[in-house]
Amino acid sequence: MMIPGSAILSHPIHRNRILALISLTVVTLGVNLFGIMNNFTVVLPHLLYFPVILASYWYPRRGLAFSIGIASLYGIVSFLFLPLEILAGMVVVMRIVILVLIGGVVSFLSWNLARSEQQLQDIIEFLPDATFAIDKEGRIIAWNRAIQMMTGRPKAAMLNRDNYEYALAFYGERRLMLAGLIVSNEEHIREKYPQIRQEAGNLVSEAFLPHFHGDRGVHLRFSATALMDTNGKVTGAIESVRDVTEQVMTKTALENTSNRLNTLAGILRHDMSRTLAVLYGKLQFGVMKFGAPDIISYIADLKESANAIRRQIDTSREFRDIGVTPPAWIVVQDAIETAAARLDFGRVTFHAWTERLCVFSDPHLPTVFYHLLHNALKESTGSTRIIITYHIRENNCAIIIEDNGTGIPDAEKGTLFVQREDRYGKGLFLSYEIVSLTGMSLRETGIYREGARFEIIIPSEGYRIEGMER
Amino acid sequence: MDRLQPFISVSSPSVENGSAVPYVRELRAAEFALADNVWLDYHDTTGDPAVDRIFAVFDDGEVVSVARCRRHKDGLEVDGIFTTDSFRKKGYSRLAVSGLVEACHNDDLYMYAVRHLTSFYQQFGFDPIPESALPPVIRERYTWAGGNLEGAEVQPMRRRVGL
Numbered sequence: 001m002m003i004p005g006s007a008i009l010s011h012p013i014h015r016n017r018i019l020a021l022i023s024l025t026v027v028t029l030g031v032n033l034f035g036i037m038n039n040f041t042v043v044l045p046h047l048l049y050f051p052v053i054l055a056s057y058w059y060p061r062r063g064l065a066f067s068i069g070i071a072s073l074y075g076i077v078s079f080l081f082l083p084l085e086i087l088a089g090m091v092v093v094m095r096i097v098i099l100v101l102i103g104g105v106v107s108f109l110s111w112n113l114a115r116s117e118q119q120l121q122d123i124i125e126f127l128p129d130a131t132f133a134i135d136k137e138g139r140i141i142a143w144n145r146a147i148q149m150m151t152g153r154p155k156a157a158m159l160n161r162d163n164y165e166y167a168l169a170f171y172g173e174r175r176l177m178l179a180g181l182i183v184s185n186e187e188h189i190r191e192k193y194p195q196i197r198q199e200a201g202n203l204v205s206e207a208f209l210p211h212f213h214g215d216r217g218v219h220l221r222f223s224a225t226a227l228m229d230t231n232g233k234v235t236g237a238i239e240s241v242r243d244v245t246e247q248v249m250t251k252t253a254l255e256n257t258s259n260r261l262n263t264l265a266g267i268l269r270h271d272m273s274r275t276l277a278v279l280y281g282k283l284q285f286g287v288m289k290f291g292a293p294d295i296i297s298y299i300a301d302l303k304e305s306a307n308a309i310r311r312q313i314d315t316s317r318e319f320r321d322i323g324v325t326p327p328a329w330i331v332v333q334d335a336i337e338t339a340a341a342r343l344d345f346g347r348v349t350f351h352a353w354t355e356r357l358c359v360f361s362d363p364h365l366p367t368v369f370y371h372l373l374h375n376a377l378k379e380s381t382g383s384t385r386i387i388i389t390y391h392i393r394e395n396n397c398a399i400i401i402e403d404n405g406t407g408i409p410d411a412e413k414g415t416l417f418v419q420r421e422d423r424y425g426k427g428l429f430l431s432y433e434i435v436s437l438t439g440m441s442l443r444e445t446g447i448y449r450e451g452a453r454f455e456i457i458i459p460s461e462g463y464r465i466e467g468m469e470r
Numbered sequence: 471m472d473r474l475q476p477f478i479s480v481s482s483p484s485v486e487n488g489s490a491v492p493y494v495r496e497l498r499a500a501e502f503a504l505a506d507n508v509w510l511d512y513h514d515t516t517g518d519p520a521v522d523r524i525f526a527v528f529d530d531g532e533v534v535s536v537a538r539c540r541r542h543k544d545g546l547e548v549d550g551i552f553t554t555d556s557f558r559k560k561g562y563s564r565l566a567v568s569g570l571v572e573a574c575h576n577d578d579l580y581m582y583a584v585r586h587l588t589s590f591y592q593q594f595g596f597d598p599i600p601e602s603a604l605p606p607v608i609r610e611r612y613t614w615a616g617g618n619l620e621g622a623e624v625q626p627m628r629r630r631v632g633l
Contacts, residue, residue, distance in 0.1 A: 355495065389572070398576075466498060466499045467519025468499075
């Protein structure tokens with residue numbers, strides 16, 4: 001049978017605290033009794049605050065009862081041994097009231113503090129990601145439910161352990177992990193550990209741990225950030241660990257499939273290009289062999305069709321490459337110049353006013369401008385002027401490509417960027433796909449018969465103007 | 471010959487009859503000092519890349535005329551239209567303002583025009599407006615005139631959005 005209170009006494013911290021409180025209470029009451037016996041009652045009663053405050057701070061739920069108890073004992077001792085005077089009696093009563101009040105206030109504040117700490121602990125405890133935290137000395141101060149399940153190591157066995165105990169659970173050896181790097185104040189982390197990167201203030205890295213899951217291995221993503229005090233000093237670090245094995249396997253499978261499809265498409269492109277070269281040769285031979293104007297005109301039409309096939313092969317090559325190279329900050333004016341160099345503007349006036357604009361984009365941004373300009377330059381549009389500008393708006397920036405041609409009929413605007421075989425081909429679809437890779441979007445806002453107006457909408461974090469801090 | 475050639479870099483200007491054709495383009499932040507040099511004789515105006523776009527006319531590689539579009543919190547103001555003395559009467563200011571208007575036409579543009587130049591700016595779509603129609607921040611720039619803009623020989627003007 002468990003004796004009430006024996007559980008709390010079995011914990012060394014609680015046992016020490018209770019012993020300290022009992023000792024302090026006996027000593028302070030004894031000193032007060034000594035003072036009362038010797039008619040010295042001025043300062044000594046203040047000593048009683050110490051056991052009251054400590055008891056209320058350590059055990060907020062029992063703080064008030066403890067302070068009532070110690071105040072009562074003081075009252076009994078005082079009324080037994082002090083001379084019966086009204087003034088002295090009132091002073092004792094006031095001291096009793098103040099002792100109880102102090103006990104109550106400290107208990108209330110400590111209770112609230114403990115509740116906040118408990119809420120924070122609960123948040124960490126029930127985070128879906130495996131999470132642990134360490135203090136400045138590298139001692140484990142939190143080890144949540146998810147990390148217990150991931151590592152099989154119970155919280156009780158991990159809390160307060162130092163000397164890289166947390167790393168044993170993952171790597172089987174005592175070594176630095178991201179949280180340890182943060183509290184170690186290590187400088188030049190990125191130079192020393194190139195596999196570690198910074199994302200939104202967190203240190204992030206991935207690793208494959210072969211001995212996990214019965215030696216089947218697991219891909220883990222580690223993410224850590226510093227815990228700071230109110231002065232901004234690092235007091236510890238918190239690290240979360242996520243099993244990304246499924247994503248890695250899916251990505252690998254997709255890459256393999258993509259590689260196979262690209263290889264197949266490459267073979268087809270190569271064969272088509274060779275056949276096309278033969279066709280061009282025969283068309284050239286036809287021009288030399290036949291002189292009749294109607295046949296020459298017919299051959300010219302055939303050559304135009306062959307050109308269209310060649311452009312489609314080029315477009316298919318661009319489809320293969322988009323998204324393969326990581327996005328980067330790109331000078332828009334350079335991208336436009338690259339696109340313009342591939343086009344014949346003839347008598348069409350072309351101005352681009354994007355000198356200081358940079359956007360975070362897939363490196364195929366010039367392809368976007370190429371297709372938009374190529375559309376505007378088609379003879380059927382009747383354009384004589386194309387202008388590219390940018391417009392800074394409250395939540396984004398728009399690159400605007402506008403011409404003074406016939407524009408886009410309203411009925412066609414809804415399906416303009418959908419892959420289709422007819423009038424607009426695949427260029428606009430491809431352009432839409434390229435800008436979408438970095439959160440940009442593409443839309444047409446022109447008025448039919450007044451001109452086409454394409455807007456590339458860039459989110460606020462995706463653009464910057466050289467020399468302009470935002 | 472089209473002289474608005476903003477996508478041709480300054481190092482490779484067009485050539486006509488053996489000499490480089492003057493053209494206009496927007497200055498990069500590192501080139502703002504070129505405009506400051508032109509403005510030395512124009513109220514010591516200087517450009518600020520954080521809020522300004524400067525359009526400069528290049529003649530034989532040298533900046534000879536400039537126009538500025540400054541972004542205030544409540545509107546865009548055009549000012550600083552100035553041509554170096556020795557390059558005047560060649561249409562360079564017209565070139566600089568054409569470039570600015572084309573590049574910045576997606577917003578309403580405001581300006582204080584010197585009165586005898588209002589007809590010049592009207593050719594670019596600017597219309598005279600009462601001072602009260604100016605955005606407050608731009609209006610504050612001329613508080614020294616105490617509401618007597620006629621006496622100060624300046625006319626508030628506005629150009630509506632559009633090419």
